[in-house]
Amino acid sequence: MILVLYTAILISLLSSIVVFEELKSKLNFHMANFITLIIASVIDSTIICVGIAKIV
Structure with missing residues (x-):
């Protein structure tokens, strides 16, 4: 999870x-x-959503 956030x-x-x-x-x-x-906030939110979906 921390790796996804970083x-x-x-x-x-x-x-x-x-x-x-x-x-x-x-x-x-x-x-x-x-x-x-x-643009940065959209990219950040997208990566976090995809990363959390793969973890869960």
């Missing part, structure tokens, strides 16, 4: 960095940060 955090962090770098040049800082936060 994996979800690491994958969402890595994806948010990549997405933010792409959006930073196209949008202003606040919009890029907001969109990146939404």
Whole structure:
């Protein structure tokens, strides 16, 4: 369970960095940060739901 949580955090962090770098040049800082936060939370929630479903 802890491994699933750490994996979800690491994958969402890595994806948010990549997405933010792409959006930073196209949008202003606040919009890029907001969109990146939404994407990271969706990825994190998805990985946790899939990981918990496989454990249970």
